[in-house]
Amino acid sequence: MKTSLKLSALFVLLTAGVFATTVAKADEGKIDVAPKAKEVVSFKALDHDRGIQLNFLKSEDGKSFVRFYNKNNELILKDYVTNKTEVSKGYVLTELEDGEYTMEVTTNNQVVKKSVHVYRDGDQKSFYIAQ
Numbered sequence: 548m549k550t551s552l553k554l555s556a557l558f559v560l561l562t563a564g565v566f567a568t569t570v571a572k573a574d575e576g577k578i579d580v581a582p583k584a585k586e587v588v589s590f591k592a593l594d595h596d597r598g599i600q601l602n603f604l605k606s607e608d609g610k611s612f613v614r615f616y617n618k619n620n621e622l623i624l625k626d627y628v629t630n631k632t633e634v635s636k637g638y639v640l641t642e643l644e645d646g647e648y649t650m651e652v653t654t655n656n657q658v659v660k661k662s663v664h665v666y667r668d669g670d671q672k673s674f675y676i677a678q
Contacts (some may be wrong), residue, residue: 587655598639599663599676600628603630603654611654613638615663618647633653640665641672650676 588611591600603611609631615624615638623643627635640663648663661676 575669576632586659587657588652588659590661593637593639596673597641598649599674600635600637600638601628601652602635603628603633605632606630606654607656611652614653616649620649623648628654640674643672645672 587604587606589602591602592598593600599612609629611628611630613624613628613636614622616638617623618664619663624638626636626638628634643665645666646664648665650661650663652659652661663674665674667673
């Protein structure tokens, strides 16, 4: 009886050791173990799909810049947003001509660029943001 208890305990210890070694080896292959950085700005459609709402996180220097460029890389809108706290700001796109635009947001020493496509959908303007 003592021998079977000793063998059972030894078996449990060996199994636990093999499991711990397998988990450790699986973690070695991971390249990025740090948590992902939180995005500094997020994009959402305005009510009634008229434009884009930008949600800014608190900025270290308290300011962010938004720029819209047309397909010829000409600046068509430049905006300054004060964001010492989290803030949201909307941009109506219904007055833009159909076509491709680039939106560039600079905040917390990071630049986020998104492609925006504006088009006519029936009798109203629509848009989508390319990811």
